[in-house]
Amino acid sequence: MNNEKVTVTLELNKDEARALAQFVKRTSHSDCEDKATSQNEAYLMMDGVNAVMKSLAEEGISPR
Numbered sequence: 001m002n003n004e005k006v007t008v009t010l011e012l013n014k015d016e017a018r019a020l021a022q023f024v025k026r027t028s029h030s031d032c033e034d035k036a037t038s039q040n041e042a043y044l045m046m047d048g049v050n051a052v053m054k055s056l057a058e059e060g061i062s063p064r
Contacts, residue, residue, distance in 0.1 A: 014061075018063070020052070
């Protein structure tokens, strides 16, 4: 597994950010399993989803 970090910078308006936050909140491991080619890839996808959720929350976009 490659642990090299990648920084992604993204600019969204508030409505887009809130909608994306809702999407990542509602995305589950089983959603990732449906799209992944392996269990490992599904876990990596979910790690990415969680990273997006955390970044949005740090910007004050955290759906209930």
